[in-house]
Structures are given as C-alpha cells and as structure tokens.
Amino acid sequence: MIRTIFVTVLFCLVAIPLFAQEDAEAVLIDDKYLEDQFYAGLSYNLLSERPGAVTLRNLSYSLQLGFIKDIPLNARRNFGLGLGFGYGTSSYYSNLIAERTAGNIAYRTSVASDSLNRSKFETHSIEFPFELRWRTSNTTDYKFWRVYAGVKAEYLFSRRSKAVFDGRTDSFDNDDVSPWQYGLTLNFGYNTWNLHFYYSLNPLLENNASLNGEQLRIRPIRVGVVFYIL
Secondary structure: OHHHHHHHHHHHHHHHHHHOOOOOOOOOOOOOOOOOOEEEEEEEEEEEOOOOOOOEOOOOEEEEEEEEEEEEOOOOOOEEEEEEEEEEEEEEEEOEEEEEEOOEEEEEEOOHHHOEEEEEEEEEEEEEEEEEEEEOOOOOOOOOEEEEEEEEEEEEEEEEEEEEEOOEEEEEEOOOEOOEEEEEEEEEEEOOEEEEEEEEOOOOEOOOOEEOOEEOOOEEEEEEEEEEEO
C-alpha cells in the first residue's frame, strides 16, 4: 500500500511540470534561483512487522538536519532534484530487551520481575537523501506548496542497545543493528510546516536477530515534520 502511494506521487511529480501551462508574463525567471537547501526535522518512530509480544513504550523519536543541493530541471525552476548530506539520530523504545552474554546477543521481552524502566535501540547516522522536487515557488513568493518524494540511505556509525532497570543499566554497542538503512521518503506542505514520512525498505536488525525462535524483521516508520531553510 505504502509503495503504491509512493509510486503514484512520483508519477504526479513528473506529470505536473510536463502538462502545467505557465504564464510567461507572470513568472519571473532567475537562472540562479534555488530553494530549500537546508533542512531540519523531528519525527515519531514506529516499528512495523514486529512480533506480537513486542510493544512500543515511551516516546520513540528521530532528529535530522542537513544540506540538500537543489538542482532545478526547468526554466521556472520549480521542478527538479535534490541531493543531500546530513546527520540523524533515532531512538526506538519498546519492551524488547537485548542482552549480551559470552559474545552473543539474545533478545527477550520484559516480564514483571525485571523492574524495567525503559529499553531502547539508539542510533546515530550520516544520511544521504535524494528527492524528486515540485513546488509552486518563484523568485518573489516565499510562501508556497511543495511535494518532495524520494529515497534516503543512512550509514549508522553508532548503534547501541540500552536497558535501564531499578538499580542497574545495561548498555552496549549492538552489531545486530544493520549499519545501512534504506527507505522511501515523502515531504509535503505549505510554507514553514511540512509533513514528513519515511518507510524503511530493510529491517532494523540483521537476519540473525530472533525472538523465541522467530526472526526479528522490525522496520522503522517515521511520521513527523520537516522544516526547510534558504
């Protein structure tokens, strides 16, 4: 369903500049006009395809910021590409506990005797967004509609699991978390406020991660807001 919506948006982005009629007298053309080159975002994290025993807890979130090179493809410069580089951090809170013993990592869900306060996966990443961009902006109008759809790759240079119990904390680098994450993105909105959606194309954990004999195939989904500057 999500992939179908994404493909439809991509088709619309390509079709709009091909079929839209521009008023040459009304549109100011500037061969140096660029838009939306810096971004910052805040999202709420969900975990799809998780086993029934795994439940979300606390407020899972993502923060992101970076630079995107705006590459207009038409004379009006309202349709083009965006290629970027940025930083992101994410935390995923749940009742899933990761434990390292004798060099191995095992997973279980919390029980009443655990006195668990919180458990999470925490990541820090370098991200590489690529966007197909359409907007209603021009050289004099700074309040406009935008629809940016694309893909994003993330290299996770820090991957940790942390569980806080009454009286103790277990925290370690978790190599089961996939170092590369890939996903589909969709950002749309008007003026300052823009909705952000991200759907991961690969699981958060490597194939060897399992819970009660069932492979953990959890995938991140993010819903939030993104702000563009300059």
